[in-house]
Amino acid sequence: xNRPELQTVAASQQRVRERVGRSLRRRYRxxxxxxxxxxxxxxxxxxxxGGLFVSIVSTGYSVFWQTRITLDIQFVPEAVxxxxxxxxxxxxxxxxxxxVEGRQDLRQLYGLISDGAGxxxxxxxxxxxxxxxxxxxxxxxxxxxxxxxxxxxxxRHAPEAERIISDRQLAWLDELDRRQRIHRQFNRExxxxxxxxxxEQAGIRGALVGSFxxxxxxxxxxxxxxxxxxxxxxxxAPRNRLTDLIEVNINxxxxxxxxxxxLLGLAVFIQFFGVPRSAxxxxxxxxxxxxxxxIIIASRAAIRAVPPSIREAALGMxxxxxxxxxxxxxxxxxxxxxxGAIIGMARALGESAPLLMIGMVAFIADVPAGALSPATVLxxxxxxxxxxxxPAFLERTSGAIIVLLVFLLLMNAAAVILRQKFxxxx
Amino acid sequence: MDLERQQQxxxxxxxxxxxxxxxxxxxxxxxxxxxxxRDVSLDIAHHEVIAMIGPSGCGKSTxxxxxxxxxxxxxxxxxxxxxxxxxxxxxxxQQDVVQLRARVGMVFQKPNxxxxxxxxxxxxxxxxHGLAAGRAELDEIVQTSLQRAGLWDEVKDxxxxxxxxxxxxxxxxxxxxxxxxVSPEVILMDEPCSALDPIxxxxxxxxxxxxxxxxxICIVTHSMQQAARVSQRTAYFHxxxxxxxxxxxxxxxxxxxxxxxDYLTGRFG
Numbered sequence: 001x002n003r004p005e006l007q008t009v010a011a012s013q014q015r016v017r018e019r020v021g022r023s024l025r026r027r028y029r030x031x032x033x034x035x036x037x038x039x040x041x042x043x044x045x046x047x048x049x050g051g052l053f054v055s056i057v058s059t060g061y062s063v064f065w066q067t068r069i070t071l072d073i074q075f076v077p078e079a080v081x082x083x084x085x086x087x088x089x090x091x092x093x094x095x096x097x098x099x100v101e102g103r104q105d106l107r108q109l110y111g112l113i114s115d116g117a118g119x120x121x122x123x124x125x126x127x128x129x130x131x132x133x134x135x136x137x138x139x140x141x142x143x144x145x146x147x148x149x150x151x152x153x154x155x156r157h158a159p160e161a162e163r164i165i166s167d168r169q170l171a172w173l174d175e176l177d178r179r180q181r182i183h184r185q186f187n188r189e190x191x192x193x194x195x196x197x198x199x200e201q202a203g204i205r206g207a208l209v210g211s212f213x214x215x216x217x218x219x220x221x222x223x224x225x226x227x228x229x230x231x232x233x234x235x236x237a238p239r240n241r242l243t244d245l246i247e248v249n250i251n252x253x254x255x256x257x258x259x260x261x262x263l264l265g266l267a268v269f270i271q272f273f274g275v276p277r278s279a280x281x282x283x284x285x286x287x288x289x290x291x292x293x294x295i296i297i298a299s300r301a302a303i304r305a306v307p308p309s310i311r312e313a314a315l316g317m318x319x320x321x322x323x324x325x326x327x328x329x330x331x332x333x334x335x336x337x338x339x340g341a342i343i344g345m346a347r348a349l350g351e352s353a354p355l356l357m358i359g360m361v362a363f364i365a366d367v368p369a370g371a372l373s374p375a376t377v378l379x380x381x382x383x384x385x386x387x388x389x390x391p392a393f394l395e396r397t398s399g400a401i402i403v404l405l406v407f408l409l410l411m412n413a414a415a416v417i418l419r420q421k422f423x424x425x426x
Numbered sequence: 427m428d429l430e431r432q433q434q435x436x437x438x439x440x441x442x443x444x445x446x447x448x449x450x451x452x453x454x455x456x457x458x459x460x461x462x463x464r465d466v467s468l469d470i471a472h473h474e475v476i477a478m479i480g481p482s483g484c485g486k487s488t489x490x491x492x493x494x495x496x497x498x499x500x501x502x503x504x505x506x507x508x509x510x511x512x513x514x515x516x517x518x519x520q521q522d523v524v525q526l527r528a529r530v531g532m533v534f535q536k537p538n539x540x541x542x543x544x545x546x547x548x549x550x551x552x553x554x555h556g557l558a559a560g561r562a563e564l565d566e567i568v569q570t571s572l573q574r575a576g577l578w579d580e581v582k583d584x585x586x587x588x589x590x591x592x593x594x595x596x597x598x599x600x601x602x603x604x605x606x607x608v609s610p611e612v613i614l615m616d617e618p619c620s621a622l623d624p625i626x627x628x629x630x631x632x633x634x635x636x637x638x639x640x641x642x643i644c645i646v647t648h649s650m651q652q653a654a655r656v657s658q659r660t661a662y663f664h665x666x667x668x669x670x671x672x673x674x675x676x677x678x679x680x681x682x683x684x685x686x687x688d689y690l691t692g693r694f695g
Binding site: 239307309310311313314315317318320323327328332 | 608
């Protein structure tokens with residue numbers, strides 16, 4: 001009707017269109033910048049993790065093979081009876097190189113084979129008593145320096161003074177190689193042996209069993225206690241100052257540095273309650289303290305995620321509060337609780353600091369027999385080996401880390417699968 | 427002014443019925459400091475459908491949730507006054523709340539079947555209350571409950587499928603079947619059709635009419651047509667007060683209170 005007014009409206013519409021068009025370009029630019037930043041952040045993370053894996057795997061993968069030297073062992077009955085198996089190994093070495101004489105040279109020659117070879121022979125004869133009095137070709141563990149050389153981890157072309165293996169030893173090794181007496185075998189001992197001062201004999205069995213026992217204690221204690229605490233706090237506890245205080249403290253507990261838990265465990269469990277030092281029981285108790293807040297917080301979140309309509313339905317049917325929790329809330333919250341528990345366990349598996357405080361850092365060559373015998377755990381084993389001067393321990397360290405990472409990845413994968421499989425949508 | 431307001435808010439109509447099943451006298455509810463309903467007195471007769479209507483926040487759902495003490499679960503909710511079920515005070519210390527909820531069932535606004543099978547949904551109540559002696563008896567309870575809820579023909583071949591896989595209307599009828607499986611005396615329905623389409627709504631309304639033979643039903647609804655269709659008596663609530671009670675036909679044709687009239691004629695609400 002009113003033409004001038006219509007014109008101004010049309011003009012302002014035109015102006016809006018132009019302005020939107022101009023600001024659109026700016027908005028899209030901002031969006032592209034933001035996406036590039038995000039992508040960069042993700043890439044940085046992936047690169048860091050990838051770099052870590054590559055570096056560990058490239059130093060550690062060779063631990064799964066071990067160099068062995070095959071010698072013809074004459075099981076002289078007298079020596080077998082006396083238990084002097086090292087003499088048998090030395091005799092077999094001298095038989096290969098009869099020209100070697102003199103104490104110095106012989107020591108060098110004997111140094112090609114691991115000190116543990118005698119024990120291997122002893123175990124072999126114990127398993128097969130018929131060997132006594134016969135001669136058999138047996139693949140014996142090579143010394144760690146020989147093993148490292150064969151794996152290309154030490155440079156054979158370096159000047160002799162910078163090499164652990166002398167020129168004479170190199171010559172003997174080349175000769176043995178020509179006689180086809182040097183082989184690489186799958187390193188079963190790495191998984192079946194306990195710790196040792198000699199890297200070629202050291203295995204992770206002790207640490208694996210120690211970790212298993214420690215985690216078992218942790219799981220058995222922290223899961224029931226954590227779930228019970230979460231259920232009580234979420235479903236039954238009155239809301240008052242005391243429960244608020246408890247809640248704040250649980251959250252604080254989750255942020256306490258783990259070594260403090262170790263000190264607490266030392267003072268309370270070992271000094272006061274007399275739990276044996278270095279035992280998986282003590283470690284499990286300490287790790288329980290550390291894992292509890294994680295499990296409680298995850299369990300409470302899982303319980304809170306159960307929709308109130310399910311609770312009302314159960315209560316409306318005349319279920320008692322305990323029946324409501326047991327029949328409806330817990331089954332629905334359980335996957336979330338288990339996920340929390342697995343993640344807590346994975347953290348506990350990788351924990352070393354608190355266990356140092358309670359003596360699980362001691363050198364223990366035996367595989368622990370139970371939760372009360374002295375033990376160490378995988379991460380502490382890594383710590384111990386990383387501290388050792390022998391270059392071959394570097395490879396063992398990385399190998400133990402690989403095993404630890406495999407377990408951690410498996411646990412995290414289990415958590416993810418559990419979450420996907422049982423996740424419910426309402 | 428205060429007196430005038432009080433008079434204005436006094437309940438109009440006869441709140442009493444002969445031989446009531448539920449009897450509320452001077453019921454006040456507050457959530458913390460916030461009053462939800464004030465001084466509500468109302469009788470509910472055997473085998474009637476009573477509709478509670480009113481604008482949002484008027485306290486009709488609050489009163490409904492007092493009748494099976496579901497308000498107990500809300501922190502800060504305080505209920506005063508007396509509510510009796512068959513002459514027994516349900517807020518008495520002696521009254522067991524689990525027992526009460528077996529006698530006063532509830533159907534909720536949003537269908538909320540348990541994430542279990544159809545069979546398990548219906549069998550849950552009889553099972554926790556120990557109503558069935560054996561599997562055969564339980565099967566029978568499940569079948570009759572589903573039949574009464576008009577769901578049997580649709581689900582008899584998939585009793586083991588999850589109840590949450592049914593359609594919205596079927597889920598709500600499953601919830602009704604679950605409620606009647608424990609043979610309650612009263613069924614509370616809190617806007618049972620507000621999440622359903624008109625066809626499913628019509629089925630539920632028919633069902634309510636049939637259920638009246640055996641149960642007393644209190645239904646809270648936002649739909650005045652629904653109240654008019656299914657109920658014999660209607661109670662109109664406004665901002666926490668019970669304004670008017672009476673036979674449904676009378677309320678809809680001849681409301682006595684100005685607020686009721688304004689609401690029914692759509693002047694607010």
